[in-house]
Amino acid sequence: MYPELNGTVAVVTGGSRGIGAATARAFAAEGARVAVIGRDEEALGRVAKEIGGTGVPADVTDLAAIEAARRRIEAELGPAGVLCAFAGGGIARPGPTAAMSEEEWRSVVDGNLTATFLTLKTFLPGMQQRKAGSIITMSSSAGRLPTNLPGGGGREMGNPWGAPVAYEAAKAGVQALTRHVAAEAGADGVRANCLAPGTVRTERTERFMPREIQEAVAAGHPLARLGEAGDVASAALFLASAQSAWLTGLTLDIAGGRVML
C-alpha cells in the first residue's frame, strides 16, 4: 500500500505482543526492516521469526537499555526511519485517586510517559541529523476523556472508577510530549503523531474482559464494535507513510467514533 516504506527501518517498542506485534507485522508486510523491542525474549523471538525481523530485548524505562537497543538496531538493520513508541506498562488498581499509592502512580507514569520520553530521547537526535523520520506514539482514549464519567467506559466495564488516574494522566502526557516534539523537530524533517485507541481486542483484553463486558463496551461506540489491533496498525502505517507528509502533532482517535474531538 505504501511503497515508500519498503526497506525503511521501523522500530516498534511493545512489539512482542498485542497492538505492537500487529503493527510490526503490518510494517513487515510493506517491506520494512522491522525491529521489535520488549522484555519477553521468547515472545519477541516468535514475532521476529514470523516477520523476518529482529527482536531486541530492552526495558524501555531504562535509558541505558534503550540506547543499547538503538545501537544494536543501527548495526544490524541501519538507522530508524520510523519509530512506533507503543510499549505501555506499569501496575495500578482502579479506584479513587486518593487511594492510589505513590508506587502505583510512579509505576504507571514510568511505564507509559517516562518510557515514551526515554524512547524519543534515544531515537530523535539521529532522525534530526538525518533530516527524516516519523515518530508515532501511543496514547489512549483514557487520555482523551475521563473514563469515570457516566458513559466514559468505566461503568460498562463494571468499574465506576474507570481507568487508574495515573494511566489517564500518563496517556494525556504522551499527547503533550508528542506535540512538543512535533513542534521542535518539524524543521528537521521529523514528524511526530500520536494514536489514541479505544478498547482494542488483544490477548490481554480477551483474557481479562468477559464476553458480556466486551459487548457492553462495544455498544458504547457509534461503530458498535471493539477495535482490532489491525485498526491501530493501519493508522500507524498511514502516519509513517508519505501520504501523511503534512501531518504532525496530531492525536488520532482510533475509537469507533466514541471520541470525537
Ligand SMILES: NC(=O)c1ccc[n+]([C@@H]2O[C@H](COP(=O)([O-])OP(=O)(O)OC[C@H]3O[C@@H](n4cnc5c(N)ncnc54)[C@H](OP(=O)(O)O)[C@@H]3O)[C@@H](O)[C@H]2O)c1
Ligand atoms: N488494548 C487496548 O485496549 C489499548 C487501548 C488504548 C491504548 N493501548 C496502549 O497500546 C499499547 C499496547 O497495548 P496492548 O493492549 O497491545 O498491550 P499488551 O498486549 O499488554 O502489550 C504491551 C507491550 O508493551 C511492552 N512493554 C510494556 N512495558 C515495557 C517495558 N518497560 N519495556 C519494554 N517493553 C514493555 C510489552 O512487552 P513485554 O511483555 O515483552 O515486556 C508488550 O509488548 C500500550 O501502550 C497500551 O497502553 C491499548
